[in-house]
Amino acid sequence: MNPALYPLQFDPILKERIWGGEKLKTVLNKDITSKITGESWELSTVQGDISIIANGEHKGTSLQDLINNFPDEVLGTKVHERFGKQFPLLFKFIDAREDLSIQVHPNDELAKERHNSFGKTEMWYIMQADEGSRIIVGFKEKSNQQEYLENLKNKNLLSILEQVPAKEGDVFFLETGTVHAIGAGIVLAEIQQTSDITYRIYDFDRVDASGNTRELHVDQALDAINYNVVETQKKYQTQKNVFNEIVDCPYFTTNVLPLQGTIEIDKTFESFTVYMCVDGYFEIEYYDEKYTYEKGATVLIPAGMNMFKISGNASILEIYIS
Structure with missing residues (x-):
């Protein structure tokens, strides 16, 4: 048997966030000690956050090193041909105790030009949602840069954004350019392109423990935003023992x-x-x-x-x- 070939698990990369909580421990049994843990990066090759194998013969080896040694065997022939030795996806669990910032992600072209990165198309699978939880996603009606900026300046951005109730099992697919935020009270699984590029456009004027606000990226976001109405929620079958x-x-x-x-x-x-x-x-x-x-x-x-x-x-x- 090829030594690279067995089911691989990784040490979670835990991230404290101003909006995080403790549900990654209480709901998902992650070994967290902080009361503001917002993300568990399950599988990552983002620079500075590369996953380390937690089981078997390759325990202690980084995912990137394993790919470098066994690219076809780990990635697959088609993926290796398309992406080289890059792992093209990033997997997370997220606990939103509070609303996340309202944000947007650039497409491949913009991300490559500005950050030498992939864009960030992503999807969410809702694993747990408190009563009344919602997702902020896209515009209620077709908008434009002027209307968007006016509402942002007046702290009235939510009035033109779609807010969708969320419950366990709901799926949202977010193409690049979709303005969005995970709402408070939600635990979800996130699947996305390998990218850590986020343009934060509104953060509810909140401050951290030191009284500092987080950086906003209003100017960068203007060219990244899709001002059209988008359909993000996905319907799907749940036939047993079938993918x-x-x-x-x-x-x-x-x-x-x-x-x-x-x-x-x-x-x-x-x-x-x-x-x-x-x-x-x-x-x-x-x-x-x-x-x-x-x-x-x-x-x-x-x-x-x-x-x-x-x-x-x-x-x-x-x-x-x-």
């Missing part, structure tokens, strides 16, 4: 698997696969080894690991590049 498609875009495909019992997996060598356990528990059986996971686990299946069994009682997000 039900939620999102299929140029950057990633995401399916949901409502698992009850055992299924056999036989996939191609073209792309890696990532499983995020959003509820319940499951087990992967590969050769004579068994690997167990529970809610809050993220697992990277290297592309070369193409035949195995999954069993359990869980809701699992499956992500790959098609």
Whole structure:
């Protein structure tokens, strides 16, 4: 068996945020000690935040080093050909105790030109939502730069933005240019391009423990914003023991698997696969080894690991590049 080929887990990279809380511990069993932990970066090759393998023969090795040594086996032949030795996606769990800032992400072209980075197309899967929680996403009606700036100046931006109630199982797909914010009381799984470029445009005038406001990027955001009305919420099937498609875009495909019992997996060598356990528990059986996971686990299946069994009682997000 190729030494790179087994289900890989990683040490979470925990991020304190002014809007964070403690649900990553209470809901997802993450080992946090802070009362303002907002993000758990589950799988990342963002510079300065590169994931470290937490299990098996390669424990202690960085994901980037493993890719450098086994690019086809880890990434997949098609992904390696398209992206070189870059891991093109970033996976997170997010706990919003308070509203996040209202923000926007640039597209590939703008991000490349300004930051030498990918853009940031992303999706959210709501794992837990307090009563009354909502997502801020896009404009209520077609807008323009002048109207947007007037409402921003008057601290009335929310009046022209769409606010959508959120509940467990809801999915939102956000193309670049979509003005958005995760609302208070929500825990979600986020799948996105490998990028940490965010233009923050309004932060509710809040200050940190030292009395400082956070930096805004109003001017940079102007060229990045899509002022049209966008449809972001995704409807999908939940047939048991089937990978039900939620999102299929140029950057990633995401399916949901409502698992009850055992299924056999036989996939191609073209792309890696990532499983995020959003509820319940499951087990992967590969050769004579068994690997167990529970809610809050993220697992990277290297592309070369193409035949195995999954069993359990869980809701699992499956992500790959098609």
